[in-house]
Amino acid sequence: MNLTEAAAGSDxxxxxxxxxRxxxxxxxxxxxxxxxxxGDHELARNIIHLVLARLPDAPAGVKGISLFIVPKFLVNADGSPGACNDVACVSLEHKLGIHGxxxxxMSFGDQGGAAGFLVGEENRGLEYMFVxxxxxxxNVGVQGVGIAERAYQQARAYACERVQGKAAGAATITPIVEHPDVxxxxxTMKAHIEAMxxxxxxxxxxxxxxxAEPDEAARAGALRLAEFLNPIVKGWCTETGVELASLGVQIHGGMGYVEETGAAxxxxxxxxTPIYEGTTAIQANDLVNRKILRDKGATARAVMAEAGALxxxxxxxxxxxxxxxxxxxxxxxxxxxxxxDWLLAAAGQDSRLPAAAAVPLLKLMGVVLGGFHMARAARIAQGRLQSGEGDLAFFDAKVKTAWFYAEHVLVQAPALLATVTRGSATVMGVPADQL
Ligand SMILES: Cc1cc2nc3c(=O)[nH]c(=O)nc-3n(C[C@H](O)[C@H](O)[C@H](O)COP(=O)(O)OP(=O)(O)OC[C@H]3O[C@@H](n4cnc5c(N)ncnc54)[C@H](O)[C@@H]3O)c2cc1C
Incomplete structure (x- = not known):
């Protein structure tokens, strides 16, 4: 996907x-x-770039963006890769991570212009790209979960092996997994990962x-739910993924900070993960403006009513x-x-308030919805424990993990509400020259 330019990232x-033409x-x-x-590699016979570009007579802003297919090699009539298109990789970034x-x-058209082929209609490119x-x-939300899971597995294995001191209440020196803080x-890692x-x-x-729902209204309802959850999964699972990967380093002590263990x-x-595919702020703006304000909170309220009923x-x-x-x-x-409720009222007063509240509000939604689904899992697991069927140790751990989540994570919800409702006004209080 070729969207970003030096002067066009979030915007x-x-x-x-x-x-x-x-x-x-x-x-x-x-x-x-x-x-x-x-953008360039030798792992495939051809690379099909999807490029956002603007026609000379296009309207300004997002309404004037079109989507083009630009192949690395032009395709012959028989489908085989042919002549090189005018597309070049001019450098590679040196990054903090994801070195694989x-x-x-990518430069397009240094030799006069790369051949591109319109996808759909002109000026509807951003709409297509959003699909x-x-x-x-x-997927990036799931990437946040995946990295956190790997960090957890590694930290858990290390904590079971590393012997250091005597844990509170223990008679002899113990692996660090016995220290209550470890x-x-x-x-914290396990409970968040299961919720995410x-x-x-x-x-x-x-x-x-x-x-796939046969009923049209059911399909529309499922789409509304998926669209509501999309920025929350992307924003909350990635921000939390970073915090959990950091905890993974902490569990390793100094061994986490050096490279041998892989925790770093x-x-x-x-x-x-909280940066690409739209930063957390962009997800939060989407949640606030398109997913809550646009339907006057109807989807958010319906989801929270289910959580409240459980x-x-x-x-x-x-x-x-x-x-x-x-x-x-x-x-x-x-x-x-x-x-x-606060958001719907604040949006009519000062447009800066919803923007200041957006990320804490996204976190609040993630924390509560994660707790909702942990609660659903706990209810099922408790039923299995009572019937005595299946992997009882797993069900017991599931219930206790959900309980931990409730008392360490869900309890943050009222504080996040205060940040949203009372804290948003203080965000812009200090002028930029005093930062
Ligand atoms: C490793 C990597 C891989 C990438 N892969 C691709 C790719 O394959 N294709 C592609 O097209 N792009 C790709 N990107 C680009 C990526 O999507 C952008 O970096 C990202 O969207 C942020 O844009 P930016 O870097 O210009 O940051 P900016 O937009 O300059 O943002 C800087 C800060 O300002 C905040 N900000 C900006 N606008 C707003 C707003 N309206 N409201 C609130 N806060 C705002 C941001 O949240 C951020 O904190 C990649 C980036 C990296 C680093």
């Missing part, structure tokens, strides 16, 4: 790459793109249902874990609902 409306129906493309993942993935500066980008955003860090994975799967399932690589690799059921449970989870989930769902 794709600023794209300058040019496309000029040719008599044969093709287009001549000229311009430079930066940060293009796998080349990030290229791919929404999938890519879910256990806290491992549980559940949320990503719920979005993926909603996307499948949006395609996870932190470096995770760091790109919480109401769990608080009456005789199982202490489910009851505790229910209490925190009820508070979380209430906090998320109150944040939506």
């Amino acid at each position: 794709l409306g600023a794209i300058r790459t040019k496309a000029v 040719q008599p044969d129906g093709s287009y001549r493309i000229t311009g430079q793109k930066i940060f293009i993942t796998y 993935s080349p990030t290229a500066v 791919m980008m929404n999938h890519a955003r879910l 256990r806290r860090m491992l549980m 994975r559940a949320l990503a799967y719920v979005e993926a399932a909603a996307l499948d249902r949006a395609h 690589q996870h932190l470096r690799d995770a760091r790109i 919480a109401a059921e769990l608080v009456t449970s005789p199982a202490p874990a489910l009851k505790a989870i229910g209490i925190e989930l009820a508070e979380g769902a209430r906090a998320a609902g109150a944040a939506v």
Whole structure:
């Protein structure tokens, strides 16, 4: 995907790459793109670039962007790769992490113009690109989960081997996994990863249902849910993935900071995930403007009503874990609902308020929805424990992990609500020259 240019990152409306119509129906493309993942390589016979560019008579901004296919090699009539197109990789970036993935500066048209072929209609390029980008955003959210999971597996293995001191209450020296604080860090990783994975799967399932439900209204409802969850999965799972990869380093102590263990690589690799495919702020703006304000909070409220209904059921449970989870989930769902109410009111007062609240609000939604799906899992696992069927150790751990999540993560929801409702006004208080 060739979107980004030096002066057009988050703001794709600023794209300058040019496309000029040719008599044969093709287009001549000229311009430079930066940060293009796998912009050039020798792993395939051809590379098909999808390039955003602007026609000379296009309207300004995002409404004047078109999408083109620009192959590295022009394709012969028999389908084989033919002459080189006017596309060149002019340099590779030196990065903090993901060293296995080349990030290229791509130049189009240095020799007079690269041949490009329009996708769909002129000026509708960004709309088409978003079909791919929404999938890519879910995938990057899953990348956040995946890196965090690998960091967790490695930290857990290290904590079980590394012997250091005597844990509180132990008679002899112990592996560090017995220190309550190391256990806290491992549980923080495990609980978040399970919540993040559940949320990503719920979005993926909603996307499948949006395609495959026989009933049209059910398809539309599933699509609304998937679109609502998309920025939350991308933003929350990647930001949290970085924090968890950092905890993985912490569990290793000094061995995490040196390269031998590989823990530092996870932190470096995770760091790109809240940046590419739209930074966290861009996800949060999407959540606030398109996914909450546009339907006046209807989807957000419907989702939180489901969480609230489960919480109401769990608080009456005789199982202490489910009851505790229910209490925190009820508070979380209430906090998320109150944040939506505040947002709808604030948007009419000062447009800077929703923008200042956007990222904490996205985090609040992630924390609460992660807790909702952990609570669903805990309810099922508790049922299996009672029936005594299956892997009881797994079900017991599932319930206790959800309980931990409720009391270490879900409890943050009221504080995040305060940041959204009271903290947004202070964000712009200090003038830029006093920063
Ligand atoms: C390793 C790597 C691989 C990449 N791969 C690709 C690729 O394959 N194809 C491609 O097209 N691009 C790719 N990118 C580009 C990537 O998508 C952009 O870097 C990203 O969208 C951010 O744009 P930017 O770097 O210009 O940052 P900027 O847009 O300059 O953002 C800088 C800061 O300002 C904030 N900001 C900007 N606008 C707003 C706003 N409206 N509201 C609130 N905050 C805002 C951002 O959140 C960020 O914190 C890649 C980048 C990297 C580093």
